[in-house]
C-alpha cells in the first residue's frame with residue numbers, strides 16, 4: 088500500500104464575523120497517497136480556497152485533525168506551521184509571486200535558504216538545477232522573472248514549489264493568468280511531474296483540467312460529494 092501523504096479527518100472550518108457564522112467546510116475526510124493526482128472543483132463559494140488554505144497550513148481548522156506524512160499538524164503555532172509549510176508543502180498560485188529583483192536561480196533557491204537544516208552551496212545548486220530541468224527552464228536560470236513570459240514564470244514558480252521535495256504540490260488555479268495554449272502547456276508540466284511521482288492536489292474551475300487528474304473531487308456547500316464508506320482518495324472517481 089502506498090504511503091499516505093495527506094490525511095484530513097472530520098475537518099471543519101467556521102468563519103465568524105460579528106453578524107454571522109459561515110460554515111465553509113463541514114466534516115471533510117480526505118486521504119491523499121504518494122503519487123496521487125487530485126483535482127478539487129465546485130461552484131463559487133463552495134470552500135475550495137478554504138480547503139486548499141488548510142491543506143497548505145495557511146490557516147488552521149476549527150475542528151478535526153490534519154496529518155502531513157503522519158504528523159498531526161492540526162493545532163500548530165504560527166511558527167511551527169510556517170516551518171512545516173516550507174519543508175512539506177509546495178504551493179503554486181494563480182499569480183506567480185516571483186521576486187523580480189533576483190535571478191530565476193535565486194527565486195527557486197529561496198525556500199532552501201529558509202530551511203532549518205542548512206544546505207551547502209553545492210547541494211543548493213544541484214537541487215535548483217534539477218528543478219529547472221524538470222520544468223525545462225535550465226536556459227533561463229540567469230534571467231530575472233520579469234524577462235520571462237507568463238508561462239515561463241509559472242514554470243519557475245512550479246520549480247520553486249518543488250525545490251524542497253515537498254510531500255505534496257498544492258496548485259491553486261495555476262492557469263488563471265495564462266492564455267489557453269500556455270495554460271495547456273502548464274497542465275502538461277503538471278501531468279509530467281505526476282508521472283514522475285509528484286503528488287498533486289489542484290483547485291480548478293476548468294473541467295477539462297479537472298478531468299486530467301486521476302481523482303476528481305467535487306465540493307458542494309463545504310462538503311466533498313462522496314459516499315461515506317469511501318475514505319481513500321485513490322478509490323474515488325468522479326466523472
Ligand SMILES: Nc1ncnc2c1ncn2[C@@H]1O[C@H](COP(=O)(O)OP(=O)(O)OP(=O)(O)O)[C@@H](O)[C@H]1O
Nearest residue numbers: 102103109111129130131132133134135136137138
Ligand atoms: N475570511 C473569511 N471570513 C468570512 N467568510 C469567509 C472567509 N473566507 C471565506 N469565507 C466564506 O467561506 C465560504 C467558502 O469560501 P471559499 O473562498 O473557500 O470558496 P471558493 O469555493 O474558493 O470560491 P471561489 O471559487 O469563488 O474562489 C464562502 O461562503 C465565503 O464567503
